[in-house]
Amino acid sequence: MPSTLHLNAFLHDIGHHEAAWRLPESKPFDTVNIDHYVRLARIAEAGTFDSIFFADAPSLQNDPRYRPIGILEPTTLLAALAVSTERIGLIATATTSYGEPYDLARRFASVDHISGGRVGWNVVTTATRDAALNFGLDDRALHADRYERAEEFVEVTKKLWDSWEDDAAIGDKDTGIFADAGKIHRIDHQGRYYRVAGPLNAPRSPQGHPLLVQAGQSESGRQFAARHAEAVFTTQRSLADGQAFYADMKRRAVEAGRRPEQIVILPGIVPILGSTEAEAREREQAFDAQIIPQYGLLQISKYFDVDLTGADLDAPLPEVPDEDQIEGFKSRASLVANLAHGENLTVRQLLAELGWGRGHRSLVGTPEQLADDLELWFRQGAADGFNIMAPALPGDLETFVEHVIPELRRRGLFRHEYEGATLREHYGLERPQSQYAEHELAITV
Numbered sequence: 001m002p003s004t005l006h007l008n009a010f011l012h013d014i015g016h017h018e019a020a021w022r023l024p025e026s027k028p029f030d031t032v033n034i035d036h037y038v039r040l041a042r043i044a045e046a047g048t049f050d051s052i053f054f055a056d057a058p059s060l061q062n063d064p065r066y067r068p069i070g071i072l073e074p075t076t077l078l079a080a081l082a083v084s085t086e087r088i089g090l091i092a093t094a095t096t097s098y099g100e101p102y103d104l105a106r107r108f109a110s111v112d113h114i115s116g117g118r119v120g121w122n123v124v125t126t127a128t129r130d131a132a133l134n135f136g137l138d139d140r141a142l143h144a145d146r147y148e149r150a151e152e153f154v155e156v157t158k159k160l161w162d163s164w165e166d167d168a169a170i171g172d173k174d175t176g177i178f179a180d181a182g183k184i185h186r187i188d189h190q191g192r193y194y195r196v197a198g199p200l201n202a203p204r205s206p207q208g209h210p211l212l213v214q215a216g217q218s219e220s221g222r223q224f225a226a227r228h229a230e231a232v233f234t235t236q237r238s239l240a241d242g243q244a245f246y247a248d249m250k251r252r253a254v255e256a257g258r259r260p261e262q263i264v265i266l267p268g269i270v271p272i273l274g275s276t277e278a279e280a281r282e283r284e285q286a287f288d289a290q291i292i293p294q295y296g297l298l299q300i301s302k303y304f305d306v307d308l309t310g311a312d313l314d315a316p317l318p319e320v321p322d323e324d325q326i327e328g329f330k331s332r333a334s335l336v337a338n339l340a341h342g343e344n345l346t347v348r349q350l351l352a353e354l355g356w357g358r359g360h361r362s363l364v365g366t367p368e369q370l371a372d373d374l375e376l377w378f379r380q381g382a383a384d385g386f387n388i389m390a391p392a393l394p395g396d397l398e399t400f401v402e403h404v405i406p407e408l409r410r411r412g413l414f415r416h417e418y419e420g421a422t423l424r425e426h427y428g429l430e431r432p433q434s435q436y437a438e439h440e441l442a443i444t445v
Contacts, residue, residue: 002428005378005413006385008091008266009044009052010233011037013068015392016270018355019290021068023392028068037077038084040394047401048415050385050426051089051120053213053233054078058098059130066295075107082115089423091120091213096153097146098126098135102196104153105160109205117206117422122213123228125150127328128302143327147220152191154212154228159187161209162434163199179203185436208432211423217245217331218323226252230429231264233387235335237361242267242382264427267377268360268387271370273399280364287391288352296351299358303333313348316340335359357389367403375413 013031014020021028030036044052054074062069074092081090090111094104104121112119125146126132132140141149168183187198214221214229225232232249236242250260272287274280293313301308304320305328311318317340323330336359340350356362363370377383390396408414420426 001378001381002261002264002384004415005374005383005408006050006231006264006266006427007047007414008089008231008233008385008387009040009049009397010268010387010389011040011044011052011054011393011397012389013393015396016357016360016389017287017391018067018295019287019292020392022290023286025395026392031068032072034072034077034080036394037072037081040397041081041085041088041090043394043397043401045085045088047405048418049088049388051091051118051423052081053091053120053122053387054093055122056093056095057124057126057128057131058095059126059128059134061128063295063298066292066298075111078111078119079114082111082118087118087418087421089118089120089211089426090115091122091211091423093122093124095124095126095131096150097124097141098131100196101153101156101194102160102198102200105157105200106202108210109161109200109202112205112207112210113202117424119205119207120211120213120231120423122215122233123150123154123224124215140327143218143330144220147224149193150224151227152193156187156189156191156194156196158209159189159435160196160198160200161204162432162436163187164202164204165434165437166204166208169203204434207422207424208434211427211429217335221331222249222252225249225263226256226258229263230424231266231427234265234267235331235360236267236382237335237339237359239377239380239382242377243380246382246384262429264384264429266385266387267383268357268389269374270357270360270362270389270391271396271400271404272356272362272364272391273367273370273396273403275366277365277369280366284362284364288355291352291355293348293351296354297347299354300336300350303329303336308347311347313351314346317345317347317350332359356391360387360389362391367407370404371407371411371413374408375411378413 014026041052056074078090078092108121129140163185165183169179170177184199189196211230212228213231214225215233236245246265253263272280272284297309323334326333
């Protein structure tokens with residue numbers, strides 16, 4: 001466990017609450033406004049957050065009738081934010097289910113160079129049929145096949161990032177030698193899904209590898225994270241469940257030949273803050289009053305791969321498939337079903353709960369109460385830090401930085417200023433050595 005906690009700001013268009021765009025102060029079209037994202041990044045950087053994060057999928061994810069859609073491609077966005085910030089880490093999602101490892105490795109290495117070593121890749125396998133149709137396929141791959149492809153995709157990407165040794169670029173003007181060809185390596189990968197010669201056409205990036213992040217919680221997702229992830233975004237709702245997941249992932253990492261501190265566990269929380277608890281409850285009610293049930297029904301239909309749009313809002317959740325029957329959103333479907341059944345919620349109550357953060361914990365109260373909760377999870381072995389999911393942006397992120405961060409600092413739980421320059425340094429993670437550093441095979445460039 002680290003001595004102080006880590007904080008990531010998950011920046012989801014204009015807020016994580018599905019009705020945030022309907023609030024009087026919200027600007028629905030900020031989803032494509034670069035000034036909006038620069039402002040958010042600078043707010044988080046002023047709070048010395050370890051990183052900011054943008055989710056993504058290669059298809060239209062939400063019904064555009066009911067919620068604004070964020071459409072900016074995230075690595076492009078990170079490049080813009082890299083030159084608009086100085087220290088904060090920058091993480092974006094990219095899928096292994098479509099596209100090619102060479103292209104992805106080059107894009108993330110490029111932004112790592114642009115940012116001076118502040119980039120992370122959230123590795124995902126894409127679960128929707130719509131995405132498959134966008135890439136000329138009739139349907140998505142099976143869950144197990146998606147993770148098998150992801151394993152090879154990440155293997156190839158790491159090889160490409162390593163294909164230049166750190167001291168390969170010389171730039172000797174007197175001799176006319178720019179690079180030592182003996183330190184630039186072909187990867188010559190031939191696998192089930194990919195054939196890639198390499199090397200990458202750029203020197204090794206400042207971090208060696210961009211930080212690898214993962215968020216899947218199915219059995220396949222946990223095993224994948226244990227082998228590859230350096231930070232894990234997760235959704236446990238109780239302290240006991242958080243402790244169990246934390247211990248499980250640390251154990252799996254050790255079994256994969258890693259040290260426990262090489263994987264950072266970050267549960268998501270949605271902060272609903274007020275100067276008093278009553279004020280925070282009023283804010284919670286103001287959000288809930290704007291929920292459109294039809295939108296929520298479409299979302300849970302997607303999770304379970306069944307049509308629930310006609311469900312009785314005042315009855316319990318209808319019978320839904322078990323996780324092992326689902327090829328798409330396995331862990332999210334289980335979370336939703338467990339929430340509905342474990343808390344005896346009606347469909348209407350379930351939609352209200354999911355409206356805040358798709359199943360992540362929402363914390364309602366004062367900054368001191370929120371800090372109490374974060375400290376408890378941190379001290380009791382349920383988290384190395386937290387994925388902060390502000391319900392409305394930018395206002396709720398500003399409130400967190402202005403009121404919760406100082407409280408965490410007073411308790412000795414969070415940094416007062418940045419101590420490192422790279423994202424790896426923020427998370428207390430080592431810079432990996434090139435796997436080709438001791439090899440003799442080389443090419444002429």
